[in-house]
Amino acid sequence: MIIDAHIHLYPDEASTDPRQWAALRKENYWADCVAPVKGPTLQGWASPKKLLRDMDDARVDQVIILGWYWENPDTCYEMNDWLAAIRENHPDRLLVAAAFNANGGEKALDDIQRRFDQGFVGIGEINPPTQGFAYNDRWLNDALELVAKRNKFANFHVTEPAGHSYPGKIDTPFSSLQNMAAGHPKTKFVFAHLGGLLPIYELNRKTKKDLQNVYYDTAAIPLLYDPKVYRTVCDIVGSERILFGTDYPLKTFPKKQKADFYDQIESIKNTNLTSNETANVLGLNIRSIIEQ
């Protein structure tokens, strides 16, 4: 069983002219990530049809389409409507998580309540520094409690404090993430991109305790780290807390200049994880989260 817990998908109008689409919605950060004015981009684009074909080619059973960390709460509502329709057409293969911006206040909270009623499996990706609110924002706190109550998950974009600069690299302080997770012990968190290597700090006992309700996804890992990272993180936090994710349709193997699931699955299978660990990472862990 293979479930990709971290992909993105956008409407045709957004992929045809991303800068124009973003300008109309005041989503400059997204535009700079997916269609930078200068330099090449690793962004790929997919329609639901292409997505399903790529899933079939790599034998991916299900994907979770995450919302983006929109700066404007109205974009969250608009895109959540769009995701709800996508899910309705393919409820067996395409799962969805709701975009959330705490600056929408009560309306944002009502929106995710309604999305859970519609069958959304979680909220995220959330990136407070980009979206303009704090990790201890009161509406975010309420949303995280609702996530726990409804047995969903909350996915946060996390970057590594050291390393190269790239679109989407913004400081996401480990101390804020740790305090947030410790403050909501019943909430299931997913810290994306292997938590920017935050799991390595779980060698500290207090940090380990604070982060026991946190999972880490592998989205975009081939772009960021040596494949040894899978074994290292598994040794520290256990394979039960690692979720396969790609960041599809991002081109995570730039030499190939195409986005697919196959290479990332192979790169995980080719590390020295045991077959049980591989099965946990590729699908069993996320299945147990979303089926509870």
Ligand SMILES: [Zn+2]
């Ligand atoms: Zn991300």
